[in-house]
Amino acid sequence: MIVGERKPLSIVIENLSPWRKILVLGCGTCVTVCMSGGEKEAQEVAAILRLRGFQARALTIERQCEMEFNRKFAEEINREEVVLSLACGIGVQILSDLFPQKPIFPGVNTTFMGAPIVQGLWEERCSGCGDCIVHLFGNICPVTRCAKSLLNGPCGGSQKGKCEVKPERDCAWQLIYDRMREQGRLEELLRIHPPKDWSSSRYGGQRKMLREDVYL
Amino acid sequence: MKIASLGCDKSGFPALLRFLAEYPQYRMDVTAVPCLGMVNEGMMLQAFENGYRGLLLAGCPIESCHNQKGSHYALLKAERVNTLLEEAKLPMRVTCALLTMDKIAEIKRALDELLPFLKEREQ
Amino acid sequence: MSFLQKLLKSGTFVVTAEVGPPKGCERSVIEKKCRELFDYVDAVNVTDNQTAIVRLSSFASSLIARECGVEPVMQMVCRDRNRIALQSDFLGACALGIENFLCLTGDHQSMGNHPHSKNVFDIDSIQLLQILSDLRDKKVFQNGEAVKGEIRAFLGAGENPFADPMEFRVYRLAKKIEAGAQFIQTQAVFDLEPFARFMEEVRAMKLHERAFILAGVIPVKSLNAIRYMQSEVPGLVIPPFLVERMEKARDPKEEGIAMCVEIIEAVKKIEGVRGVHIMAIAWESVVPEIVVRSGLYPRPKRG
Ligand code: SF4
Ligand code: SF4
Numbered sequence: 001m002i003v004g005e006r007k008p009l010s011i012v013i014e015n016l017s018p019w020r021k022i023l024v025l026g027c028g029t030c031v032t033v034c035m036s037g038g039e040k041e042a043q044e045v046a047a048i049l050r051l052r053g054f055q056a057r058a059l060t061i062e063r064q065c066e067m068e069f070n071r072k073f074a075e076e077i078n079r080e081e082v083v084l085s086l087a088c089g090i091g092v093q094i095l096s097d098l099f100p101q102k103p104i105f106p107g108v109n110t111t112f113m114g115a116p117i118v119q120g121l122w123e124e125r126c127s128g129c130g131d132c133i134v135h136l137f138g139n140i141c142p143v144t145r146c147a148k149s150l151l152n153g154p155c156g157g158s159q160k161g162k163c164e165v166k167p168e169r170d171c172a173w174q175l176i177y178d179r180m181r182e183q184g185r186l187e188e189l190l191r192i193h194p195p196k197d198w199s200s201s202r203y204g205g206q207r208k209m210l211r212e213d214v215y216l
Numbered sequence: 217m218k219i220a221s222l223g224c225d226k227s228g229f230p231a232l233l234r235f236l237a238e239y240p241q242y243r244m245d246v247t248a249v250p251c252l253g254m255v256n257e258g259m260m261l262q263a264f265e266n267g268y269r270g271l272l273l274a275g276c277p278i279e280s281c282h283n284q285k286g287s288h289y290a291l292l293k294a295e296r297v298n299t300l301l302e303e304a305k306l307p308m309r310v311t312c313a314l315l316t317m318d319k320i321a322e323i324k325r326a327l328d329e330l331l332p333f334l335k336e337r338e339q
Numbered sequence: 340m341s342f343l344q345k346l347l348k349s350g351t352f353v354v355t356a357e358v359g360p361p362k363g364c365e366r367s368v369i370e371k372k373c374r375e376l377f378d379y380v381d382a383v384n385v386t387d388n389q390t391a392i393v394r395l396s397s398f399a400s401s402l403i404a405r406e407c408g409v410e411p412v413m414q415m416v417c418r419d420r421n422r423i424a425l426q427s428d429f430l431g432a433c434a435l436g437i438e439n440f441l442c443l444t445g446d447h448q449s450m451g452n453h454p455h456s457k458n459v460f461d462i463d464s465i466q467l468l469q470i471l472s473d474l475r476d477k478k479v480f481q482n483g484e485a486v487k488g489e490i491r492a493f494l495g496a497g498e499n500p501f502a503d504p505m506e507f508r509v510y511r512l513a514k515k516i517e518a519g520a521q522f523i524q525t526q527a528v529f530d531l532e533p534f535a536r537f538m539e540e541v542r543a544m545k546l547h548e549r550a551f552i553l554a555g556v557i558p559v560k561s562l563n564a565i566r567y568m569q570s571e572v573p574g575l576v577i578p579p580f581l582v583e584r585m586e587k588a589r590d591p592k593e594e595g596i597a598m599c600v601e602i603i604e605a606v607k608k609i610e611g612v613r614g615v616h617i618m619a620i621a622w623e624s625v626v627p628e629i630v631v632r633s634g635l636y637p638r639p640k641r642g
Contacts, residue, residue: 147447147449148445148447149460150460150463152463152464152466153463154503154507154511155502156498156499156502157446157499157573158503159502160503161503164450164573165450173504177507178504190510190513192465192469192514193466194466195422195461198461
């Protein structure tokens with residue numbers, strides 16, 4: 001899932017300051033699960049905006065990153081001056097593609113692709129490198145979870161299972177080592193992994209996927 | 217300056233009533249709820265939209281909350297609402313008093329902290 | 340062949356020291372450090388924006404060292420440059436006569452003085468070793484295209500015997516040697532016992548016959564310094580008894596020097612250790628005394 005954090009309201013309010021009639025648009029999918037932009041949060045933000053003198057209404061769309069879901073609400077969206085979208089950055093852009101005349105502001109900072117680990121804690125797991133090699137590393141992604149994206153780790157700073165960069169973070173390479181040992185596959189870590197082909201990652205520019213068989 | 221208070225049936229509400237009887241110089245509207253745990257952020261913000269400047273939540277001490285975690289969650293939610301208000305530079309605040317029925321001093325403490333804060337923000 | 344490589348091949352116990360470039364463009368800072376070290380070390384390591392703090396580049400500083408007559412070991416980290424820039428700088432350095440290179444992954448930028456920057460980490464230190472040795476031996480770039488010219492380079496790597504997972508360290512060293520490391524400079528040794536164990540593993544795998552291993556040492560200047568290193572510097576493991584020793588010392592500087600000399604004398608006796616690398620960061624002036632007191636003076640004459 002996509003994980004996002006509520007944007008500080010001071011910044012949201014500053015961005016919205018030239019406007020009066022605001023539609024606070026929650027999203028019912030990922031940001032609902034990570035409790036930053038669902039129905040509940042949309043209601044709260046709308047209430048705060050009203051207390052600050054805006055005319056704000058809250059509405060939640062099931063999935064802002066899909067055009068169809070947004071189309072149904074065209075009338076409501078068109079009625080307000082601007083939209084404060086609490087969806088991830090994808091939702092914000094898709095919405096804007098559909099309503100190009102409408103100023104739309106992000107109310108969430110989209111942070112990563114990850115998962116809820118325990119109640120109240122989410123962690124990044126994948127950077128969408130476009131060429132998944134996670135099986136070579138005990139299914140712990142070194143690209144994402146090692147602070148230096150080492151394919152031949154661990155670096156010299158791994159200490160007691162923690163990363164030198166942020167001691168409250170696990171060293172990905174300690175996890176890789178432990179998992180491979182558990183599977184009796186430590187030998188595989190002796191292999192030198194060659195430089196990764198990053199052209200399939202975002203370093204190659206914006207990516208698209210086309211399926212001819214289903215393309216309309 | 218309007219102050220609202222919500223008290224749980226078991227301890228907060230009776231304590232609030234006793235407090236107002238003993239200290240008539242304090243004024244606030246009092247409402248009973250089954251447990252503080254059911255008071256969510258939306259309700260707190262609603263109180264502010266209704267014109268209250270301060271909100272006092274009175275409930276059982278965490279260890280003796282009749283619904284186990286009700287008071288604990290109320291504290292966390294109140295803190296969250298205060299963060300939102302702070303970020304939005306709004307002058308309202310929520311405060312909590314966790315007490316047994318006869319410990320009304322705790323209510324006085326909470327209000328004596330809240331009221332000067334709200335007054336200061338008013339200017 | 341570089342002077343450093345020649346000495347190691349001839350079986351001389353070598354001495355290298357670290358030279359940190361200044362936070363500015365005064366070449367005199369490097370010149371002064373090189374003058375101080377000239378007689379006492381065989382080569383100097385020139386750090387590459389160490390701890391992610393911006394300094395005069397390791398490339399330029401290496402050239403300045405060379406002009407002072409001191410042979411540089413140019414450090415290259417993967418944090419700030421991708422494979423294009425690293426290969427290009429390597430070729431440039433070779434063209435200008437730099438012959439020793441130390442390939443490192445590099446400290447994370449969040450620990451330095453520009454924590455808001457982006458990092459690169461296109462490749463890691465092991466991949467960098469592989470790329471540079473292929474440029475030299477197979478005469479190809481990373482993409483397989485041919486490279487022109489004769490490359491003379493002596494390639495090295497770091498390794499930290501004290502980091503976790505400890506059981507994997509010697510295997511990672513093996514990977515570095517496999518990738519092309521001809522010499523290794525270890526993280527600073529404070530605790531001799533785990534280092535001796537590490538060297539035992541090294542010998543069991545015969546890695547000491549495939550690469551020259553230089554033990555790193557750091558002279559400690561004060562009680563504060565050792566405490567700071569113990570708690571703040573990632574990858575350093577300092578046993579409590581050494582901190583205690585500094586606490587009790589009447590002359591902490593002298594104690595720090597004595598401690599360093601003792602460690603050098605001890606690692607000299609370990610089979611497979613072919614030299615020492617003295618990292619007297621911001622205290623380069625102490626190196627001559629340490630070299631003399633460790634019985635490593637005079638150094639062989641440069642050719
Ligand atoms: S290897 Fe690439 S695709 Fe696979 S988990 Fe890591 S970043 Fe994601
Ligand atoms: S400590 Fe571990 S996770 Fe952190 S940079 Fe080093 S290898 Fe990567």
